[in-house]
Amino acid sequence: MQIQLFxxxxxxxxxxxLREPGRVGLYVCGVTVYDHCHIGHAxxxxxxxxxxxxxxxCGLQVTYxxxxxxxxxxxxxxxxxxxxxxxxxxERYIAAFxxxxxxxxxxxxxxxxxxxxxxxxxxxMIDRLLAKGLAYTGGxxxxxxxxxFATYGQLSGKQLNELQAGSRVEVDGCKENPLDFVLWKGAxxxxxxxxxxxxxxxxxxxxxxxxxxxxxxxxxxDIHGGGMDLLxxxxxxxxxxxxxxxxxxxxxxxxxxxxxxxxxDSGEREKMSKSLGNFxxxxxxxxxxxxxxxxxxxxxxxxxxPLDFSGELLEAARHGMDRLYTALAAAKxxxxxxxxxxxxxxxxxxxxxxxxxxxxxxxxLAMDDDFNTPQAIAVLxxxxxxxxxxxxxxxxxxxxxxxxxxxxxxxxxxxxAVLGLLLEEPEHYFHRQNSDGGEDARIETxxxxxxxxxxxxxxxxxxxxxxxxxxxxxxxxxxxEGTTWRRS
RNA sequence: GGCCGGGUGGCGAAGUGGCCUAACGCGGAGGUCUGCAAAACCUUUAUUUCGUGGGUUCAAAUCCCACCCCGGCCUCCA
Numbered sequence: 287m288q289i290q291l292f293x294x295x296x297x298x299x300x301x302x303x304l305r306e307p308g309r310v311g312l313y314v315c316g317v318t319v320y321d322h323c324h325i326g327h328a329x330x331x332x333x334x335x336x337x338x339x340x341x342x343x344c345g346l347q348v349t350y351x352x353x354x355x356x357x358x359x360x361x362x363x364x365x366x367x368x369x370x371x372x373x374x375x376x377e378r379y380i381a382a383f384x385x386x387x388x389x390x391x392x393x394x395x396x397x398x399x400x401x402x403x404x405x406x407x408x409x410x411m412i413d414r415l416l417a418k419g420l421a422y423t424g425g426x427x428x429x430x431x432x433x434x435f436a437t438y439g440q441l442s443g444k445q446l447n448e449l450q451a452g453s454r455v456e457v458d459g460c461k462e463n464p465l466d467f468v469l470w471k472g473a474x475x476x477x478x479x480x481x482x483x484x485x486x487x488x489x490x491x492x493x494x495x496x497x498x499x500x501x502x503x504x505x506x507x508d509i510h511g512g513g514m515d516l517l518x519x520x521x522x523x524x525x526x527x528x529x530x531x532x533x534x535x536x537x538x539x540x541x542x543x544x545x546x547x548x549x550x551d552s553g554e555r556e557k558m559s560k561s562l563g564n565f566x567x568x569x570x571x572x573x574x575x576x577x578x579x580x581x582x583x584x585x586x587x588x589x590x591x592p593l594d595f596s597g598e599l600l601e602a603a604r605h606g607m608d609r610l611y612t613a614l615a616a617a618k619x620x621x622x623x624x625x626x627x628x629x630x631x632x633x634x635x636x637x638x639x640x641x642x643x644x645x646x647x648x649x650x651l652a653m654d655d656d657f658n659t660p661q662a663i664a665v666l667x668x669x670x671x672x673x674x675x676x677x678x679x680x681x682x683x684x685x686x687x688x689x690x691x692x693x694x695x696x697x698x699x700x701x702x703a704v705l706g707l708l709l710e711e712p713e714h715y716f717h718r719q720n721s722d723g724g725e726d727a728r729i730e731t732x733x734x735x736x737x738x739x740x741x742x743x744x745x746x747x748x749x750x751x752x753x754x755x756x757x758x759x760x761x762x763x764x765x766x767e768g769t770t771w772r773r774s
Numbered sequence: 775g776g777c778c779g780g781g782u783g784g785c786g787a788a789g790u791g792g793c794c795u796a797a798c799g800c801g802g803a804g805g806u807c808u809g810c811a812a813a814a815c816c817u818u819u820a821u822u823u824c825g826u827g828g829g830u831u832c833a834a835a836u837c838c839c840a841c842c843c844c845g846g847c848c849u850c851c852a
Contacts, residue, residue, distance in 0.1 A: 297778085317852070330852045360850075442847080448776055449848065491850085513852030514779090520851090544779085545846070555844070559851055586799070587787065592780075592845060599786060602800040609799080612813065652788090660788050664798035671815090678815045682807090745809055752811075763812050772813090 289344070291509075292590060292656045294517060294540035295441050299656055302539065304508055310341055310348045311507030313499040313537075315516055316398070318355040319379035320364045323386050324565035325580070325595055326513070326546040326558045332581050333543045333589040333657075334511050335392040336705055340653050343630045343704045351502045352395035353495060354380055356402050357488055362477055372478055376400075386568040390577045391706045399498045401489065405480045407497040408489045412469045412482075414531040424460030426472025426485055432465050435526040441540060442518035467523050469493050492523040496531075505532045511541040514590075543589045548596075558595060566595070576718055578707050579604045585659040585705055606667075608716075608774070610702065613670035615712035616677040617695045619767065624711070625692050627700040641693055645669050649701050659705060666707075669698050681766075716772035729760060733769050736762075 289302040304310060314334045317327055334352075341348050355361075356376040365375040380400075387394070401408075412428055415421040420434050432438045432446065439446055449465055470493075473479035473486040480488060499507065505528070512521065521540065528536045546558045548565075558565050571580055583603035587593045618624050630646070645665060652661035673694050676686045702708035717726065732751050739747040752762050755771070763770050 315852075318850090323852090326852050328852090333852095358850085443777065444848075445776090515847065515851055517778090518847060519849090543852075545852075547845070557846070557851090582799090583786095590779085591787085594786080599800085602786065605801090606799050608813095616814075658788075660786095660798075664788070667798055674814055678807095681814090740809080743809075749810075756812095761812060763814095764808075765813090770813095 289341075289654045290656055291539055291541060293538075294521075294542045295537075297443070300539070302508075304346075305506060305538070308345070308347055310346050310509065311503035312338065312341075312348060312350045312509045312511065313495070313503055313507065314350070314352045314395075314510070315495060315512035315520070316353045316355065317383060318358055318360060319376045319383065320358075320361045321379065321560060322382055322567040322569055324546075324558060324560070324567050325571060326565065328386070328390055328568050328571075328580060329546055329584050329589075329593065330511075330513050330543050331387060331392045332390060332584045332706070334541075335390075336585065336659060337509075337511070337541070337657060338393070339704050339706060340657065345631050349397070349503060350395040351397045351399065351499060353498055354383075354398060354400045355491065355494065356380070356400045357478065358491055366476075376402075382569070386572070389572040390568065390580060391709060397502045399502065401494040401498070404494065404498050404501065405489070407501050408493045409470075409480075409482050411493060411497045411500075411527065411531050412489075415469065415527065418530065418533075420526075420530045421469055422462065423484055424462075426487065427460055427468055428470035428484055429461055429466045430469055430523065430526060430530075431462060432467070432526060433463055435530050437529075438526050439522065441522050441525055444518060444522075465519075467492060467519065469527070492520055493527060495520075496524050496527040500528060500532070506534065506536055506538075508537075509539045509541060510537040511543070514542045514544055517542050541589075544587075544592045546593045546595050548594075555594065571600075575600060575604060576607065576715065578709070578715070579607045581706055582607050582663070586663055588660055589657060604774075607707075608772075610666060610670050610698075610708060611710075611712045611715045613673045613677075613698065614695065614708060615716070615770075617673050617691060618712060620677055620680055621688075621692060621695065624699065625696050627696050627703065630700060630704070641690075641697060645694075645697055646701065649704075653704070662701070662705065666698065666702055666705075669694060669701070673698065716770075718773060729755065729771055733762065733771065737769065 290299045291302055292298065293300050312334070314330065317323060334350075338348050338350050354376070357372070361372060361375060365372045368375065384394075412421065415430065416423070416428065421428055421430050423429075439449065446465065468490040470482060470484055470487050470489060472484070473488070478488065479486040499510070510521070510524075517540075525536060547555050548558045556564065568580075579600065580603075583600055584593065586603065586606075614624065630650075645668075649662050649665040652658040652665065655661075673691065676691045676694070680686050699708050732755060736748045736751040739745070739751065755762060759773050760771050761774050763772070
């Protein structure tokens with residue numbers, strides 16, 4: 287198994303070579319907590335959740351760090367607008383974030399540091415930059431002098447002179463160069479501030495990621511990820527800060543995910559963003575779709591490609607997810623209970639097993655190739671079909687190797703789990719949402735009434751009941767063993 | 775203006791020199807099953823075709839050139 291990943295630094299696929307064998311340090315830029323998260327945020331979180339899940343499935347020990355930006359202009363503005371304390375605002379949206387992530391099946395990071403809890407680390411780094419002559423003070427602020435960092439622009443492939451030529455950056459009075467960025471902002475009246483050698487103030491945006499990643503992952507680590515839009519200037523600035531202050535290489539692999547686009551009312555395709563106001567929040571979507579449907583929708587495109595968002599596409603993803611769970615449900619009926627999934631590591635220990643070659647290997651090869659989740663998902667669907675085929679055969683009285691079916695189901699759940707899919711019991715998935723016990727009992731009663739009608743060959747009444755349930759979004763499925771129901 | 779991506783069937787989306795007469799999913803059509811359905815299964819749904827026009831090669835969706843579109847970044851943004 288050799289994982290290849292597309293390194294934004296250098297813009298090509300490279301084999302993943304770790305600093306320390308068996309251990310991976312991963313930092314992903316989290317969210318600024320001043321509002322609800324939208325599907326664009328969901329994409330980064332799901333994508334890197336899968337990266338972590340896969341690396342762990344490969345037996346690597348991953349330390350995953352994902353920050354919260356809990357102090358910045360927009361947060362202050364928003365809190366003032368609402369007339370509440372900053373901490374009250376950020377706590378509210380951190381809680382909302384966690385709830386969204388739980389709904390999406392995104393595991394918590396190992397460390398979720400907050401900027402406001404790392405002021406000393408940031409101040410220390412700024413201090414080092416000043417001592418090294420890479421930063422300068424002006425009007426109570428501290429700025430980074432980008433032209434003193436030799437490789438500035440290397441990550442994003444930008445030349446300093448080109449940037450300046452086409453620059454639309456407003457020239458700040460205290461900046462020596464319009465591209466210089468602020469490390470420390472001097473306090474203004476009515477704003478929260480912290481003490482520093484340069485007076486009261488607060489940190490610039492970029493410094494937190496440098497300081498916090500170094501604290502939790504060391505001054506060099508393996509992978510840093512985030513949305514494509516962070517590549518410049520955020521990540522460029524992070525490099526300048528970190529390597530400028532430590533004097534040695536920092537991040538080995540940069541991973542950037544593509545954007546979520548929305549087709550606007552006028553038919554234009556545009557990036558989904560808070561500033562454009564064209565977003566669907568995760569919470570809104572989770573009210574209508576199971577989290578795994580959103581995951582399948584996101585993972586069905588490669589993480590670096592742009593992703594168009596629409597209700598129809600989400601609906602298609604839902605049907606796809608139903609299909610996977612249907613295979614699971616059918617197998618469960620045959621096997622009595624779903625077997626405990628075997629681990630990927632245990633499987634790979636027996637690479638000669640036919641199932642490994644037929645299924646697990648193609649899956650892993652796809653994932654090894656820069657996390658090609660669409661291809662990996664294809665393997666899942668093919669596996670689901672072989673399961674359905676066996677179940678169909680059994681139902682027709684054919685002979686099927688029970689152990690083979692069991693192994694396939696095992697494998698389906700195990701591989702799907704790497705993508706954070708098929709984590710529920712099928713009946714829970716199909717009975718989901720607003721199905722409290724009373725609701726379920728009511729549906730069961732109607733099914734019994736319909737059964738009685740059918741036995742009396744009163745098909746008009748049976749169909750009436752079925753139609754009534756259909757109008758509630760409930761589909762019935764008759765079989766020799768009885769009738770089951772699902773929400774669609 | 776500079777710099778990056780991308781244009782594949784009705785839709786989404788893999789594939790980036792021969793295994794591609796193009797995976798997989800959604801949708802459509804026909805069949806099996808069913809009282810009828812639903813689901814599943816089977817068959818089928820791009821055959822000078824992978825934005826357009828040239829070129830390289832024994833061989834190109836895949837490499838090169840030109841052109842046309844689309845998106846992103848260059849300012850906060852996942």
